[in-house]
Amino acid sequence: MRLTTKKFNNAFIRKLLVTLICSHFSTHSVLANETFDALTKDFRFSGFGTLGLTYNDNGGAGAIYNYSQTVPAEQGFSLNLDSVLGLQLEWKPLEKTSFLVQSVARAGQRMEPLLRMAYVRQELGSEVSVRGGRFRNPMLFDSDVNEVGYAYLMSRPPIALYSIANNFPSIDGVDLQWRHSFLNTAFMLQGYYGNTSYQHRFYNLNPVVSADAQINNMMGVALSASRSNITVRASRTWVDSYTMRSSAISQLDSGLGSLSGGLLAMTAYPQLAAMSPALISQANQISGLKNPFDNRPIYTSVGFDAYWGSFRFLGEWVQLNSQNAMVGKYEGFQTTIGYTIKDFTPYVSFANLSRDKGSINTSSLNGTGLNPMLDAGLAQMQAALNQSAQFANLSSQSISAGTRWDVMENLDMKLQYDFVQTPNSMTPGNFAVSTLPFNNHVSLVTLALDFIF
Amino acid sequence: MKFYFLVICSVLLMPGLVQAEEPPVVVANPDAGVDKIDKSQATQIFLRQIQTWPDGKTIQPIDLKEGSELRTEFYSKITGRSPGQLRAYWARQAFTGMGVPPKEVGNVEEMNKVVESTPGSIGYVDKNEAGPGVKIILDPEKN
Numbered sequence: 001m002r003l004t005t006k007k008f009n010n011a012f013i014r015k016l017l018v019t020l021i022c023s024h025f026s027t028h029s030v031l032a033n034e035t036f037d038a039l040t041k042d043f044r045f046s047g048f049g050t051l052g053l054t055y056n057d058n059g060g061a062g063a064i065y066n067y068s069q070t071v072p073a074e075q076g077f078s079l080n081l082d083s084v085l086g087l088q089l090e091w092k093p094l095e096k097t098s099f100l101v102q103s104v105a106r107a108g109q110r111m112e113p114l115l116r117m118a119y120v121r122q123e124l125g126s127e128v129s130v131r132g133g134r135f136r137n138p139m140l141f142d143s144d145v146n147e148v149g150y151a152y153l154m155s156r157p158p159i160a161l162y163s164i165a166n167n168f169p170s171i172d173g174v175d176l177q178w179r180h181s182f183l184n185t186a187f188m189l190q191g192y193y194g195n196t197s198y199q200h201r202f203y204n205l206n207p208v209v210s211a212d213a214q215i216n217n218m219m220g221v222a223l224s225a226s227r228s229n230i231t232v233r234a235s236r237t238w239v240d241s242y243t244m245r246s247s248a249i250s251q252l253d254s255g256l257g258s259l260s261g262g263l264l265a266m267t268a269y270p271q272l273a274a275m276s277p278a279l280i281s282q283a284n285q286i287s288g289l290k291n292p293f294d295n296r297p298i299y300t301s302v303g304f305d306a307y308w309g310s311f312r313f314l315g316e317w318v319q320l321n322s323q324n325a326m327v328g329k330y331e332g333f334q335t336t337i338g339y340t341i342k343d344f345t346p347y348v349s350f351a352n353l354s355r356d357k358g359s360i361n362t363s364s365l366n367g368t369g370l371n372p373m374l375d376a377g378l379a380q381m382q383a384a385l386n387q388s389a390q391f392a393n394l395s396s397q398s399i400s401a402g403t404r405w406d407v408m409e410n411l412d413m414k415l416q417y418d419f420v421q422t423p424n425s426m427t428p429g430n431f432a433v434s435t436l437p438f439n440n441h442v443s444l445v446t447l448a449l450d451f452i453f
Numbered sequence: 454m455k456f457y458f459l460v461i462c463s464v465l466l467m468p469g470l471v472q473a474e475e476p477p478v479v480v481a482n483p484d485a486g487v488d489k490i491d492k493s494q495a496t497q498i499f500l501r502q503i504q505t506w507p508d509g510k511t512i513q514p515i516d517l518k519e520g521s522e523l524r525t526e527f528y529s530k531i532t533g534r535s536p537g538q539l540r541a542y543w544a545r546q547a548f549t550g551m552g553v554p555p556k557e558v559g560n561v562e563e564m565n566k567v568v569e570s571t572p573g574s575i576g577y578v579d580k581n582e583a584g585p586g587v588k589i590i591l592d593p594e595k596n
Contacts, residue, residue, distance in 0.1 A: 048548055088548060100550055117550055126505045136549050144549040151545035177551075179504060184493055186502035228496035229533060307533055340535060406537030409519060452544050 042092040050149035052082025052448035061442050062432030065159065066166035067200045069108040072432035073444075082155055082448055083107035084147050086116070096123035104147060116147070116170050132174045138192055138222055139237045140165045141303030141316045149450035153312060153338050153404060155416040158351030160398040161334045163430035164299070164320045168196045168215055186226045192237075193219045200244055203432035204391045211246035211293070215239055220299075230306040237299040242322075244293040253290045255381055259365070260286040262374045272370070285364035292360065292385060293392070295324030312338040312345065318353075325360040326389055343406040352397040354423075360389045390436055396422045396429030402446075411451045418444040477527040479591035480583050481575045482568055486510060490591050496532040498575060500542065501552050506573060514555035515567050515576040523561065527577045530593060 054073050056063050062072025063081050073081040084106045092098040102117035119133030136144035142157040143165040149155065159166070173194015180187050195218065199210040220237030263283040267276040303316030314336040321329045332353030338345045365382035367375035402416030422429035425437035479495050481487070486506035490498070497503040499514050506512055517524040519536070528534050534542070546552035558564050558576075565584030568576045575590070583589055 044553075046547060048544065086548065090553075102548065102550075119550065121550070126509060126511050131550065144551075145545050148544055148548045151541050151548060153541075179502075181497070181503045181505075184497075186497050226497065226500075226502045228493040307538075309533070312538075340538070343535075343537060345537075406535075406540075409536075410540065412537070412541075452540070452548075 044090040044092075045088070046090075046453060047085070047087045048148050048150055048450070048452045049085040050082050050448055050450045052079065052149070052155065052446055054078050054081045055445040056442065057444075058431075058439055058442040060433060060435070060438040061428070061440075062203070063159075063442070063444055064203075064430065064432050065106070065108055065156070066163070066169075066198075068167065068198050069106075069201070069432070070110055070112075071108050072203070073108070080108040081444075082149065082446060084149075085111075086147065088117075097121070106147075127180055128176070128178050130174060130176045134170050134172050135175060135192075137165065137169055137171050137196075138175070138190060139220060139235065139299050140301045140318060141233050141235075141305070143169075148452075149414070149448060150410070150412055150452045153314065153345065153347055154336065154349060154400060154402060155414050155446045155448050158334045158349060158398050158400065159430050160351040160353050160396045160420060161316070161318060161332045163353065163394050163396075164318065164330060164332075167200065167213065168198055171196050171218060173218070184227065188222075188224045188226075190222045190224075191220070192222075193217075201432075202246075202248065202391075204387075204428075204434055204436075205248060206434060209246055209248050211244040211249060214241070214243050214245070216241040216243075229308065230304060232302075232304045234302045235300070239295075239297045239299075242295050242297055243291065245291075249291065249293070252292070252381075252384065255377070255384075256286055256290050259374070259377055259381055260284075262371075262377070263368070266368075266370060266374075275370075279368070282364050282368075289360075289362070289364070289385065292326040292388065293324070295322040295327045297322045297324075297327070310340045312336075312340065312347075314338075314349075325358060326385075326392055328355045328358065328393065330355050330394065338404075344403055345406075346403040347401070349400040350398070351400075353395055355393050355395045360385060362386055387436070390426050391428055391433070393422075393427045394430055395427055396420055410453060411449065414446065414448045414450065416444075416446045416448070418442075418446070420444065476530065476580060476593050477523055477577045478580045478583060478589045478593070479531070479575065479577050480565070480568055480587040481590045482570075482572055483586070483588050484572050485512075485575065485588070485590070487590060488588070492531050492591070492593065495591050499528075499532065499555065501546075501555065510573045513571050513574040515564060515571070515574055516555040516557045517561070517564060517577075518557050518559055521560075523577070523579060531577075531591075 055077050056073050056075050059075040062074045064072045071080045084104055086104040088102040090100045098121045100117055100119055103113050104116050105111040105113050117135050119131045119135050121129055121131045123129045138144050145151050146157045171194035175192035178189045195216045197214045200213040201208050201210050217240030222235035224231055224233035260283040263279045266272055267279050298321045300319040306313045317333045319331050330353055334351035336349035338347035362382045362385050365378045367378055398418050398420040400416055400418045405413045407413050420442045422440040425440045486508035498512055504512055525536055528539055543554045558567055561578045561582050564576045564578055565587055568574045569586030
């Protein structure tokens with residue numbers, strides 16, 4: 001079976017669709033069949049999947065693909081980290097116009113169907129095309145492909161690095177691609193704009209609660225240059241508004257409002273008149289801590305994928321500047337080397353993501369020494385925000401070694417070992433951690449079967 | 454001795470084996486805007502990184518069906534990619550909505566026919582099987 005060129009020619013399905021579709025057009029079966037043939041001759045049905053069994057040796061750190069994952073891969077054996085099934089239907093009714101729908105179901109999200117792509121693509125001339133609808137997030141070098149295990153050398157792009165992008169695998173909007181070759185180099189300039197949303201789970205809360213994460217006015221540009229054995233890609237993405245709303249955050253905001261109000265109320269006491277300006281300033285600073293996770297991130301990435309004889313090299317440098325002290329600023333990189341011997345490609349990979357030292361300033365929540373009840377509330381809030389900042393730290397590094405075996409056409413098997421650690425036991429990284437401190441050394445062993453059809 | 458001589462002659466004259474030793478050449482429709490390309494350009498064309506000829510016309514790469522020895526040899530010698538790497542490449546393109554692989558034909562005869570009749574098309578055949586209606590634009594033995 002071929003991957004994408006496979007025509008939609010299964011006799012049974014064709015007949016079934018004839019009945020379903022053409023009943024809307026005609027009651028005459030001959031005309032119905034002709035209509036159907038005209039409608040379906042350019043359909044292309046395909047799919048991909050991974051059956052990935054992961055062993056996690058750590059009882060306090062659930063392995064997660066992103067922060068929407070309903071069921072982390074906890075200690076022991078689990079299918080929840082990598083297992084996924086994707087189905088895709090493409091229809092090209094006109095020479096330069098096509099429609100595509102892709103849905104995935106992940107074991108980590110209880111196989112709930114998720115729409116990854118649903119767009120119309122229009123080619124404008126021979127070098128320009130535009131897509132409108134939902135398409136995969138092109139923010140980083142491999143952010144659009146990381147669910148398609150067969151298409152990737154390793155079991156997955158290193159989570160240590162891709163944790164900053166995996167939360168929103170798709171964008172609803174438009175993109176424009178311009179392909180042009182010059183000096184034996186094929187260039188592709190891609191501009192994209194859109195919005196997206198997801199459920200962000202706070203694994204540190206018991207029970208785990210989700211926030212509605214909304215990403216609005218995401219705008220980016222990516223330039224890739226390809227020669228026969230190397231592709232280099234640089235991208236920059238700006239997000240105008242990345243907000244999180246949940247009952248837990250509302251409670252936090254409400255508490256901050258009460259504390260701010262309490263400080264302002266104290267300015268009414270004549271004895272504290274001299275302290276009024278300081279109290280008002282402190283109250284305003286506390287109000288400014290509301291919605292602490294809202295940010296306006298800028299993502300930058302430079303990556304490459306190169307072939308040199310039997311060697312394969314992959315590398316990427318990324319930067320995330322959230323412009324928010326709670327979320328922080330990150331820099332990271334990954335480098336991977338593989339070597340193909342017949343159907344086997346053993347590989348090693350190293351990835352690192354580090355947050356800068358700056359963190360949210362909660363000094364405005366320092367006690368006033370004026371009211372024990374108010375000071376207790378301030379201290380409690382300060383502790384809550386400092387703990388949230390700890391849990392928000394994604395810093396981690398991983399070293400991975402494994403091998404890909406192309407077993408047969410359209411099927412590969414991978415065996416991979418990952419050792420992931422975070423800077424210290426108070427930094428959860430990209431793990432589902434319920435309490436800190438935790439054992440910040442995690443070993444994962446993955447055996448995966450990837451297939452396409 | 455005569456027996457071994459006959460065996461060797463028979464083997465050499467077996468068309469399939471003789472053909473397999475011939476390197477594949479890249480052929481194009483006579484109207485294609487170039488007369489010669491190099492391996493690097495052929496790679497970019499068959500990976501659909503380059504999609505237009507220098508005169509702006511669309512390039513239509515044509516592939517042999519997967520499993521064909523000639524196809525494996527072509528991609529191995531011209532692009533340096535194994536069948537597995539190639540499938541992974543197209544899986545990436547297809548499931549990210551960034552591209553689809555070239556059209557496929559079943560055999561060299563069909564390849565000659567399609568390349569001859571399709572403007573802008575490009576394919577590959579055994580050197581001694583290039584049809585009269587196509588032009589050879591890359592012969593690895595000469596480059």
